[in-house]
Amino acid sequence: MQEDLFLQIDSKLLIVDTMNKWIDEEREQLCRVLSASNITVLNSTELEMLTGFSRVEEGAKSLLAGDCLSQKDSAAETAESVATGPDIVVVKLAARGAVAFGPWGVIHSPGREADVVIDPTGCGDVFAGAMAAHLLSEGIDGLPEFEQLRVALEHANRTASFNVESFGTTSIAELSDDAYQQRP
Numbered sequence: 001m002q003e004d005l006f007l008q009i010d011s012k013l014l015i016v017d018t019m020n021k022w023i024d025e026e027r028e029q030l031c032r033v034l035s036a037s038n039i040t041v042l043n044s045t046e047l048e049m050l051t052g053f054s055r056v057e058e059g060a061k062s063l064l065a066g067d068c069l070s071q072k073d074s075a076a077e078t079a080e081s082v083a084t085g086p087d088i089v090v091v092k093l094a095a096r097g098a099v100a101f102g103p104w105g106v107i108h109s110p111g112r113e114a115d116v117v118i119d120p121t122g123c124g125d126v127f128a129g130a131m132a133a134h135l136l137s138e139g140i141d142g143l144p145e146f147e148q149l150r151v152a153l154e155h156a157n158r159t160a161s162f163n164v165e166s167f168g169t170t171s172i173a174e175l176s177d178d179a180y181q182q183r184p
Contacts, residue, residue, distance in 0.1 A: 012142040013135065016086075017041040017128035023049045031069040038143055040086040041128045047091055060089045060101040087143050090131070090153070092124050097157050104146040109153035112161035112183055119167045123160045126172065130159035158183050 016037040022030045023046060034040050040063065044056055051068040053059035062068050066085035088102035097111035134152040135144055144152065161183060165171040 013038050013140065013144075015039040015041065015128070015132050015135075017125065018046060018050075020046055020049060034063070034086055035066060035069050035084055037086045039088040039090060041090045041092065041124075041131070043092040043094070043124055047089075056091050056093075056099060057101075060091060060099075063089050064101060088149070090128075092127055094120070094123070098127070098153050100149055100153060102146075102149070103143075107146065107150050107153060109150065109157055112158050114161045114164045117164045120164050121167075122169070123163045126163040126169075127156045127160040131156035 014037045016033055016039070018030060018034070018040065019042075042050070044059075047056060047059040047063065048054050051059040051062040053062055062085075064085045064087075069085060088100060090098055090100045092098050093111070095111045095113075098109045100107040100109070131152045134155040135148065138148065138152075140148055158180065159172070162171045162175050162180070163169065
């Protein structure tokens with residue numbers, strides 16, 4: 001489905017947030033989608049499932065290079081069988097924040113402390129959505145520069161920290177601008 005959607009989109013910035021289900025059940029198609037994306041967002045467990053590396057840095061380098069996306073069925077690989085990776089890999093680290101790897105280097109974005117933790121369900125989705133929304137709200141329709149992505153990750157971490165404070169999206173729906181800005 002995502003692959004079909006990509007073919008219909010005329011954008012200079014394609015962001016993909018994957019999940020373990022697609023890695024387990026639709027890996028070949030997922031690899032094609034990740035190869036076509038500019039920014040791939042995933043958590044550290046998904047990164048390890050996809051690349052085989054338990055260290056985030058090693059996994060991100062493998063994904064950026066496209067190593068884990070290539071179809072290596074024969075000893076004589078063709079040019080078509082070697083995939084390229086995304087331009088940027090963003091690894092969600094839950095309460096610890098996120099780390100991004102790209103052409104400008106590495107961005108470490110610390111997590112934000114929630115007032116109370118009720119339910120973490122959907123926080124990764126909120127993170128990815130908030131990051132994408134911030135980039136779009138700033139008019140970024142291409143690969144973000146270091147500072148642009150750093151600020152987007154800061155907003156994503158802050159927004160996701162509110163999501164854990166209730167079930168579902170209640171805390172996000174009721175979030176005021178003042179409360180958002182006051183979160184350290």
